[in-house]
Amino acid sequence: MSFAAKAPEHEIPVPRVLARLVGxxxxxxxxxxxxxxxxxxxxEGTPRHRYLKWAPAEALHLDPEAERRRMEWAARWVRVPRVLDSGEEGTGRWLLTEAxxxxxxxxxxxxxDPGPVAAEIGRGLRVLHEALPCEECPFDWSDGERLERVRERLAAGEGPERWAPEHRGLSVEEALARLENPPAADLPVxxxxxACAPNTLLGDDGRFLGHVDLGRLGTADRWADLAVASWSLEWNYGPGHEEAFFEGYGVAPDTDRIAYYRLLWDLS
Incomplete structure (x- = not known):
């Protein structure tokens, strides 16, 4: 998931400022x-089940308000969590959604048994791409917008030691040169x-049900999602499940676009 999200290793209390949302x-x-x-x-396990997301004030790249706007827009066409509340105060920002x-x-x-699951993740991503109207989307996730973030991070001194193992053999100059030469767009969506594996929800029957964590939703080439979604299968299930994912989506792997968008994801 984004920013190396993982299950916590110990109990974390809800901040006092959010107590009213929990009751x-x-x-x-x-x-x-x-x-x-x-x-x-x-x-959890009751009709009142909901999720509360908290971003501390110093975490500028975590923006619950941006996610709220995207979910409310996307909800007209696809199944996403319903927003119940959002806001901010001095120490951070929050988003409360219905589960x-x-x-x-x-x-x-x-x-x-990740084989069938990988196929459903691919199918669910295809559903999203086909349902949301690109021409009406007010949000941008294009190569150019993301490349600006890469330049900012590199200028601040971030280097290969923070990158995925696949990319650590590149110098900063080599990585930036590759990103400044994107492949031709395949299909804008x-x-x-x-679109990492944890953000797809499945029903009890194992079929795709919906998506969560939409804070970056925006228009881009479909391979920006496909490259990362397929990459995440190895992080979550181990190697060997990409073929099922691409079959579920209904497209053959494109190695050049996959390589480009994985590098862009890693550095941005």
Missing amino acids: GDPARAVWVNRLGGVTWSIA LPGTSAVAPHWSA VCHGD
């Missing part, structure tokens, strides 16, 4: 990331923006 319901931290963002599951039925594609019972 007396039990809250369990389910995701944390290296920028200090936390997601809690509230009243969708179903479970993350990386839940243990799905991870035990509204991309999810973080």
Whole structure:
């Protein structure tokens, strides 16, 4: 997931400022990331089940308000969580959403047999790409917009030691030269923006149900999503599941576009 999100290793209490959003319901931290963002599951297993996302003020690249706008726009065409509340105060920002039925594609019972799950992740991404109207989308996730972020990070001194192992053999100059020469666009769509495996939900029957974590949703070439979604299968399930993913989506792998968009994801 974005910013190396993972399950927390210890209990994380809900900030006092958000107590009114939780009420007396039990809250369990389910995701944390290296920028200090936390997601809690509230009243899990009840009709009041919801999720609370918190971004500390210093985490400028975590923007719950941007995610709220994107979810409310996308909800006209696809199944995404319903926004219940959002806001900010001095120490951070939050987003409260209603829980969708179903479970993350990386839940243990799905991870035990990832072949069919990988195919459903691909099918679900195709559903998203075909349903959202690119010409009406007010949000941008294009190569040019993201390349500006790459330049900012490199100018601030970030280097290969922070990159994925696949890219650490490149110098900063080599990586930037590759990113400044993008492949020709294949098919512009509204991309999810973080189409990693945990952000696909499956129903009890194992079929695609919906998407979560839409804070980067915007128009881009479809390979911006496809490259990262297929890459995430190895992070979450181990090697050997990309073929099922591409079959589920209905497209043959494009090695040049995959390489470009994985590098862009890594550095941006």
